[in-house]
Amino acid sequence: MTKILVQQGDHPDEATSVRILPDDVTLAVLPGESIVEAVRRNGLRTRYLCRRGGCGACKADLVDGAVAYTCAIAGTVLSDAEVTDGKCLPCRARPVGEATIRLSEKDCLRAVFGSIPTTGAHAGDNGEKK
Numbered sequence: 001m002t003k004i005l006v007q008q009g010d011h012p013d014e015a016t017s018v019r020i021l022p023d024d025v026t027l028a029v030l031p032g033e034s035i036v037e038a039v040r041r042n043g044l045r046t047r048y049l050c051r052r053g054g055c056g057a058c059k060a061d062l063v064d065g066a067v068a069y070t071c072a073i074a075g076t077v078l079s080d081a082e083v084t085d086g087k088c089l090p091c092r093a094r095p096v097g098e099a100t101i102r103l104s105e106k107d108c109l110r111a112v113f114g115s116i117p118t119t120g121a122h123a124g125d126n127g128e129k130k
């Protein structure tokens with residue numbers, strides 16, 4: 001599979017999905033949502049601050065697949081070298097089809113209520129296992 005790191009300006013209308021490592025949780029990403037928005041909708045949290053692509057706090061590794069950004073990301077936040085190295089900004093990134101990202105160990109998913117889905121689970125709109 002060809003790995004496309006960034007397609008700036010794309011606005012995918014279809015629901016997609018993201019697999020988040022190391023927790024190995026797969027979430028649906030609804031049309032218009034970023035990865036962080038899908039995480040929040042499922043009652044989970046990870047490390048982020050601005051949620052606007054302006055701080056770099058959410059930076060993660062794009063392990064497989066591709067992501068698109070609905071607006072330009074400043075090179076001071078995500079440099080071309082980082083993009084080439086497979087970094088992405090989940091607060092602004094949407095998977096193109098299916099994508100896999102890896103959070104750093106200190107950025108693992110946390111549940112706001114209840115617990116995160118079990119390993120390899122696919123969470124739906126309400127965060128429950130399907």
Ligand code: FES
Pocket residue numbers: 047048049050051052053054055056057058059077089090091092
């Ligand atoms: S939370 Fe600030 S860049 Fe993603």
